[in-house]
Amino acid sequence: MSRWEPxxxxxxxxxxxxxxxxxxxxxxxxxxIAARAGLTERTYFRHFADKREVLFHxxxxxxEALVTALEEAPAGESPLDAIGYGLRRLGxxxxxxxxxxxxxxxxxxxxxxxxxxEMLKRSSLVAALTPVLxxxxxxxxxxxxxxxxxxxxxxxxxxxxxxxxxxxxYAEHVDETLASLRALAAAPAxxxxx
Amino acid sequence: MSRWEPxxxxxxxxxxxxxxxxxxxxxxxxxxIAARAGLTERTYFRHFADKREVLFHxxxxxxEALVTALEEAPAGESPLDAIGYGLRRLGxxxxxxxxxxxxxxxxxxxxxxxxxxEMLKRSSLVAALTPVLxxxxxxxxxxxxxxxxxxxxxxxxxxxxxxxxxxxxYAEHVDETLASLRALAAAPAxxxxx
Numbered sequence: 001m002s003r004w005e006p007x008x009x010x011x012x013x014x015x016x017x018x019x020x021x022x023x024x025x026x027x028x029x030x031x032x033i034a035a036r037a038g039l040t041e042r043t044y045f046r047h048f049a050d051k052r053e054v055l056f057h058x059x060x061x062x063x064e065a066l067v068t069a070l071e072e073a074p075a076g077e078s079p080l081d082a083i084g085y086g087l088r089r090l091g092x093x094x095x096x097x098x099x100x101x102x103x104x105x106x107x108x109x110x111x112x113x114x115x116x117x118e119m120l121k122r123s124s125l126v127a128a129l130t131p132v133l134x135x136x137x138x139x140x141x142x143x144x145x146x147x148x149x150x151x152x153x154x155x156x157x158x159x160x161x162x163x164x165x166x167x168x169x170y171a172e173h174v175d176e177t178l179a180s181l182r183a184l185a186a187a188p189a190x191x192x193x194x
Numbered sequence: 195m196s197r198w199e200p201x202x203x204x205x206x207x208x209x210x211x212x213x214x215x216x217x218x219x220x221x222x223x224x225x226x227i228a229a230r231a232g233l234t235e236r237t238y239f240r241h242f243a244d245k246r247e248v249l250f251h252x253x254x255x256x257x258e259a260l261v262t263a264l265e266e267a268p269a270g271e272s273p274l275d276a277i278g279y280g281l282r283r284l285g286x287x288x289x290x291x292x293x294x295x296x297x298x299x300x301x302x303x304x305x306x307x308x309x310x311x312e313m314l315k316r317s318s319l320v321a322a323l324t325p326v327l328x329x330x331x332x333x334x335x336x337x338x339x340x341x342x343x344x345x346x347x348x349x350x351x352x353x354x355x356x357x358x359x360x361x362x363x364y365a366e367h368v369d370e371t372l373a374s375l376r377a378l379a380a381a382p383a384x385x386x387x388x
Contacts (some may be wrong), residue, residue, distance in 0.1 A: 027361055075252065080378055116314055125315050145350055145374050153343040180339050185379030 009047050011037040016054040017100060025114065039193060043119045052117055057122045063128050066090060070132045079138050083150035084178050087157065091171035094161065105162050125151050153177045205231040210248040211294060214251050214301045219308065246311055249298060253315045257322050259287060264326045273332050278346035278372050285365035288355065299356050318344050347371045
């Protein structure tokens, strides 16, 4: 095998998702993933610490993309609007990878261990967004609450995008979920206007 | 040792928190916890699966208490108000146990493994509250979002209660955090009124 391995990382990810979908996550070994990708186990472990991590490399890229997008949100926007801006910017990332995203989502749902890992990634997203909001001048407690709410929106918009049969983009699901959150929080104020 | 072990569970919890606080979570063994409580390791394992679980028995009781309180919230209240009602009802549970809660909180923060466990308990709270809201007639997507938001409030109110030097009760921190969430979600509406 050549030592030159173009896009080894992408090939390993694609091979892992194929095998996990075909034979199940528990039943698949790193050796099988490497073989399907035409690479060695040694190459696998140069990129990923274990069987799980190959599914979460995208989450790290996503976190970076979300932090960057939030940093670029227009200065005058409220914390939640800035988060909405950041989340909508993730739209193309998800929409372009829809088939892989759906397969990955089904694999994650199949394993308790993977679901746990996914939830922990969520809390790392909250930790990454909070200081970005603080740098926008948001008070620390509010920044934390806004980051928590933003990640709830991120997550629930993702689930409704996965379930969407009508092919609407991720950004549209973000807008809907944000609107639900606003309606939820506004409920008593609306009642008092009656 | 007598086979009659009054409040073995409570004695094991108190002994574990003492030892984890004195010597650190990693350094303490189940044998030491059992010895400090005047019980056997066998008794320990009748109550808790491992070293970690002794710190999380309270979370399960709490989840039950929160589900019950939410079920008892007045029928006409909005989802977020019902959650506020449920969370405020946890006030005495926390306030009466403040010294243990603060010690437990410091122990959890000392260990990555314990923090992970705490985060997973959070998602189990969301899963427990969602169907209760649905039974109140809340539409499933909104119920899930309300449960997510409610658990963010639960968690952030708890952190600000822990940090509170002025001795205000947990319920007061719930009210403050809920008010922050409403202000956050209302921000653009307020801006449009200018």
